[in-house]
Amino acid sequence: MKIGLIGLGKMGQAIAYRLSKNNFEIIAFDPKVSQIDDVENISFESSLNDVTQKTNIIWVMVPAGDITDNVIKDLSKLLKPESIVIDGGNSNFENTKKRYSLLKEKNIHLLDCGTSGGIAGKINGYSLMIGGDKEIFENTKKIFKAIAAPNGFNYMGPSGAGHYVKMIHNGIEYSLLQSYAEGFDLLKNNSNYENLDLEKISDTWLHGSVIRSWILELCKSVFNQDQELKSISGSIGENQTGRWTLKEAEKENISMKLLKEALNIRTESRQTGGNFGTKVVAMLRNKFGGHEVKKLIKN
Amino acid sequence: MKIGLIGLGKMGQAIAYRLSKNNFEIIAFDPKVSQIDDVENISFESSLNDVTQKTNIIWVMVPAGDITDNVIKDLSKLLKPESIVIDGGNSNFENTKKRYSLLKEKNIHLLDCGTSGGIAGKINGYSLMIGGDKEIFENTKKIFKAIAAPNGFNYMGPSGAGHYVKMIHNGIEYSLLQSYAEGFDLLKNNSNYENLDLEKISDTWLHGSVIRSWILELCKSVFNQDQELKSISGSIGENQTGRWTLKEAEKENISMKLLKEALNIRTESRQTGGNFGTKVVAMLRNKFGGHEVKKLIKN
Secondary structure, three states, X not given: OEEEEXXXXXXXXXXXXXXXXXXXXXXXXXXXXXXXXXXXXXXXXXXXXXXXXXXXXXXXXOOOOHHXXXXXXXXXXXXXXXXXXXXXXXXXXXXXXXHHHHHHHOOOEEEEEEEEOHXXXXXXXXXXXXXXXXXXXXXXXXXXXXXXXXXXXXXXXXXXXXXXXXXXXXHHHHHHHHHHHHHHHHHHHOOOOOOOOXXXXXXXHHOOOOOOXXXXXXXXXXXXXXXXXXXXXXXXXXXXXXXXHHHHHHHOOOOOHHHHHHHHHHHHHHXXXXXXXXXXXXXXXXXXXXXXXXXXXXX | OEEEEEOOOHHHXXXXXXXXXXOOEEEEEOOOOOOOOOOOOEEEOOOHHHHHHHOOXXXXXXXXXXXXXXXXXXXXXXXXXXXXXXXXXXXXXXXXXXXXXXXXXXXXXXXXXXXXXXXXXXXXXXXXXXXXXXHHHHHOHHHHHHHEEEEEEEEEEOOOXXXXXXXXXXXXXXXXXXXXXXXXHHHHHOOOOOOOOHHHHHHHHHOOOOOOEHHHHHHHHHHHHOXXXXXXXXXXXXXXXXXXXXXXXXXXXXXXXXXXXXXXXXXXXXXXXXXXXXXXXXXXXXXXXXXXXXEOOOO
């Protein structure tokens, strides 16, 4: 089965890898990428137009916002009726609904797919939250199955529901990261027990404790490399999904106090360079998403 | 090998079960319990004195505070030198240090053991964080191995370190529970997508997402039974460990803003009956710890 893939960044390449391992033929386009070492059965096209000449099912994996907008608009002009576009990025659900309507005018179908799992998902498979027309989802299950972890994909609801659920997933993620970070900050900097071994503690908690999780596995991996984190900044970056979640919660009169604090802490961390806890968050974001960690340059 | 076990509540019975499965002979005392159906190789004694006549290694699994204090004081009078007492409860680490010194005067050894895993630990095994004299820990590893999940026990440091690490574990747990609860509250009560399936969402997230965890498994189990939670109160109980953690953080000048919010939300929930999110937390506490959930009585 042929599938178009627009965007070959970190996540796009991981998607290509999983599709290729599951015997899809990939028709790819990214103006900056014309080779991926570990993906077979892929052709690199030089334009969107070239992709749409060869397949009418297109996975879009580009940054949220204007770039996604432009790709969707171009596809609306290039694709034939009954084509299917899947937006696997972190688009705002309101934008997704607009794009769904735009494509619907041309009788082109848009599915939205929230994609969680970070760079490790390349091997483990992803958790996929899908929105759009149920019938179109049913007809494209094979694609999601290839990309997802075993049992890791489900239909969430009408257009935008996939991105909506992913947005809230990310909101929860912000608070979870900060929750662990606060605890490790106290463990590291308490005056009662010096030199508590944060790797050993993470490892102990991973086996049988109430707070075991994949994020805790990443904590262990961070502390395995470095428990001091002296050479990095505690400045934490972010994409927009956390703020969107909080804004949506405020609109709906739902209290998300932990998320609000977690976002404030990130803002502060970028102004002050943060503390040991925010360094842990920065390292965790690097571990799961490959997000940059700023190095401190010592005089 | 014979081991004394003082306290046969939910957690004490689970410890007895694991010891029994691992071929320990249990000399038990709890004034309220004289039978446990699924534990073999156990004798029920009628006093602490009877227990100390039969073994000089005693696991104490009673509520933190005065009860633990009384048991330790009594044991200090009854046990011979070189006996070993293990406090597996949620004692405050400062009290543990005092009890350690008290017993040390009689040349009796106290290990503190933070025990995480809730009622599910009976089958899965526990995560054990152990403090005290390293040599005594080394000599009693067999006991911890029997109770722990595979690879789920480690030495943390001198007396109180086990309870200290467990206290902070609980502080993290408070924030993690509230993090998920906020997200599910918005998913449940948003006006964009009605009737999002919280069980299906939990299940999708469990397979490959960044936020997969054991607590999320419990969320799925809660929503499998009931996604409305109309018949229960959102009042969340607590033990003291969360407050201890926050107090300790403030003493050490470490910011734990998420924990502070999570604790405030619990206090408010007991005054107001809470919201959907706090109902989720109450149900999660019931799932992992067997803690009571208040039923609402409708007119």
